Amino acid sequence: MGELVAEVFDGERVRGLCRVRWRDGVIEEVAELAPDQAPDGPRRYLVPGLVDTHVHLLGFAGADKTRVDGFTWPLVTTREEQTLHVAANCRQALRRGVTTLRELSGDRVQVAVARAFDAGLLPGPRVLVGGPVGMTAGHGDLFTPPAVADRPPVADSPDECRKLVRTWARDGLHAIKIYTSGGVLSIGDQVGWRNQTRAELAATVDEAHALGMPVACHAHSAEGIAIALELGVDSLEHASQLTPAQADELAARGIPVAPTLLINDLIAAGRFGSSPEATAIAAELVTSRDERFADAARRGVDFVLGTDASGYFVRHGEQSLELQAMSRVFGWDAVRTLAAATSRAAAAIGLGERVGRVAVGLAADFVVTDAAPWEDLRVLDGDLEVVSRGAFC
Numbered sequence: 001m002g003e004l005v006a007e008v009f010d011g012e013r014v015r016g017l018c019r020v021r022w023r024d025g026v027i028e029e030v031a032e033l034a035p036d037q038a039p040d041g042p043r044r045y046l047v048p049g050l051v052d053t054h055v056h057l058l059g060f061a062g063a064d065k066t067r068v069d070g071f072t073w074p075l076v077t078t079r080e081e082q083t084l085h086v087a088a089n090c091r092q093a094l095r096r097g098v099t100t101l102r103e104l105s106g107d108r109v110q111v112a113v114a115r116a117f118d119a120g121l122l123p124g125p126r127v128l129v130g131g132p133v134g135m136t137a138g139h140g141d142l143f144t145p146p147a148v149a150d151r152p153p154v155a156d157s158p159d160e161c162r163k164l165v166r167t168w169a170r171d172g173l174h175a176i177k178i179y180t181s182g183g184v185l186s187i188g189d190q191v192g193w194r195n196q197t198r199a200e201l202a203a204t205v206d207e208a209h210a211l212g213m214p215v216a217c218h219a220h221s222a223e224g225i226a227i228a229l230e231l232g233v234d235s236l237e238h239a240s241q242l243t244p245a246q247a248d249e250l251a252a253r254g255i256p257v258a259p260t261l262l263i264n265d266l267i268a269a270g271r272f273g274s275s276p277e278a279t280a281i282a283a284e285l286v287t288s289r290d291e292r293f294a295d296a297a298r299r300g301v302d303f304v305l306g307t308d309a310s311g312y313f314v315r316h317g318e319q320s321l322e323l324q325a326m327s328r329v330f331g332w333d334a335v336r337t338l339a340a341a342t343s344r345a346a347a348a349i350g351l352g353e354r355v356g357r358v359a360v361g362l363a364a365d366f367v368v369t370d371a372a373p374w375e376d377l378r379v380l381d382g383d384l385e386v387v388s389r390g391a392f393c
């Protein structure tokens, strides 16, 4: 049972002064009040907890990131130890107001942590886990050097794709991630490489949808985006080289896009010791990206918060910096930007009726501040007061 009187942004619009009451993690009342009904004391401001549709939780969570690089750490650390770092990364995001996270290269480790949070073993955000289905030498596979024998699974035929989707479903994962172009950080990768055949990709999408799992598609190149549109994926990740015609189609079909602005800017700038190859690829991708994305936003593309935060380039909890980048690149005011990080992001991952809005029947996940984030997004920088863990897992 809880109650707050605050100025409210409900995920879609600014509502003014409201009384919000919740019980057992579910919102029971959102009552608009007259301005003179404000309680004494400093004014408070409430927005829904943020939803990040694209993160990677498996990485060293300690403060001193210089001790080991992001590629090596997973190779030299046991699964048991990794699990604790996954939980710590989740909690870091929660302290900064991110109450729902979707992991997009997960497996049983992230599922174990999500279930521990759901069971109330320790405070943590809601975590949805997506499992990758990619080929040998694909973008996902190339994160593990060739000499390493114990590798994440790959799928190299339509049947293997179906089997891997089924394996992820059995392990309790919620979504599937596919790749229709190469990427930036993977070792020896090329953005222009084809990732899998049409038959393999179509088998994955068909099997995922048959098992109720949405498909998120990694694509940078226009060709990769075209294949994703043809396949009928449920969201696009990155979409750096989006064309105007593709933007129109995405808008018309209501397919959300996670733009991952900050990470590609940081890699392109050569920050944090990315390899010369990765720096060159990212620099190529971000050239003219902002112009293309501004145009796509005007055409109505549903850009949602998706950071690719991994703890290395974008840290967990730096979502507010991505929001500021979205506002700048898309030409959005803070209200529109917050909608992309709450109601629209929740809808993008299939949770639109559960989280992302301050409305009766939804989970009581809020960020409470002493200034209005819908007037200045920087209010969300740093640790925040967070009310979280609605009833819905």
Ligand SMILES: [Zn+2]
Pocket (backbone or CB within 6 Å): 054, 055, 056, 104, 308
């Ligand atoms: Zn990613």
